[in-house]
Amino acid sequence: MALSSARLLRTVCEKCVCRHTPPLWPMLPTGKAAFYGEYRRPGQPRDWNPPWKKFRFSFAKGVQGIRKHFGLLKEEAMERWVGPQGRPLIEHMLEQTRVQWEFRGPESLKQWTVSTDREVGGRSEAYLKLGRNNGTCLLYGTLCSTPPRDGETRYSGYCALRSKQLLSSFDRKKNMDWSSFNTLYIRLRGDGRPWMINIGAETYFSHMRDDMYNYFLYTRGGPYWQDIKIPFSKFFLSSRGRIQDSQHPLWLDKVNTIGFTLGDKADGPFQLEIDFIAVCNDRAHTEEFAYEMYKRNPTV
Known part of the structure; x- marks a missing residue:
């Protein structure tokens, strides 16, 4: 009869060559944790603190x-x-237009999170601060596509700005209902780099938690502001950075977050200044979805 994973590890530890040391099987995890363990970034040391010491x-x-x-x-x-x-x-x-995010003080910056490839050992830097007269948001930093020397990571060089998940009472998820609108309206000023706009929506299944709706935004650069209107029908579905073959429209009644990602492999400084992010209803736009939709069970 085949031994279970816990019994097998216990047997190996008891028959250890070094008899002077106590057996290790009481400290080893059982079940799936014995084989998979907890996920950690390459090069990051393992946290050996017990769970009860992490609570304050x-x-x-x-x-x-x-x-x-x-x-x-x-x-x-x-x-x-x-x-x-x-x-x-x-x-x-x-209602025809709704301003969802605007930057009019230090409290507005607490609704956003900045991340870079430093989480995986990269060298890119990104910072977020208020613009002139505390009326805008300025994302700036330096992009570096040199991968870390950990022997595992092959690609690097990205930075991202993402809104935090809205929470209601008792830390329940609070979704944004944009079903009355069909266009994303942003007023910004970039440096000529291409950015990717990411919209996250609530899903029904756990394996869909990495699904994102994306659209490429090309900034002009220079001192002038851009008023950009992007129909929601133009956003395409991706999962973990890969465009999916089966596409479907964005669920506008279950929107969670919105974000901006830069990863154009052009090393050097960057900056993106945002005035506000809004949604509007364009009566002239009647398109439902811009991409081809496949039938899973086509009729003959």
């Missing part, structure tokens, strides 16, 4: 969290009586 208990923070979440729950209950998102229904139906 504080009674004051617990009381503060309870007040915060019950306050959010009260606001959500009151918004139900007024209308969608706390506005009257007639205002929600006649």
Whole structure:
């Protein structure tokens, strides 16, 4: 009879050549963790601290969290009586443009996360700050496509700006409903580099958590602002950076995040200044989806 993974590891440890050391099998994980283990970046040391040492208990923070979440729950209950998102229904139906993100102070920067290839050992740098007169957001830094010398990573050189997941009371996911709009409206000023716009939507299955909807944005550069309008029908589906063969439109009623990614393999400084990000309803645009959709069970 075949031995299980835990019993096999226990037998090997008990028959270890070095008899003076205690057996290692009580410290070894069992089940899937014995073979797969926890994921970590190449070159990053393993964290040997036990799970109970990673928690920081504080009674004051617990009381503060309870007040915060019950306050959010009260606001959500009151918004139900007024209308969608706390506005009257007639205002929600006649809305043509909605500014979703704007940068008018330090608090607005807390809604975004900046990441670079330094997470995998790269050398790119990216920073986020308020622009002149605290009215815009400026993403700047240096791109470096030299891969790290860890023997595993082959590609490098990217930076990304992504909005944080909106949360309701008790840290529940809060989706943005853009079903009344059909166009993404952004006012920005770039340096001539091509950026990729990424939109993340809620999915029904766990294996779809890496699905993203992308569109390439080409900035002009120079001192002038660009008013860019991108129909949602132009966004294509990708998963982990690979364009999928089976395409379908973006679910506008379950939008979670939006982001900007730079990875054009052109080493050097970059900057992207954003005034606001909004959604609008263009009555002249009637396209449902711009890409070919395959039938899984075609009729003969």
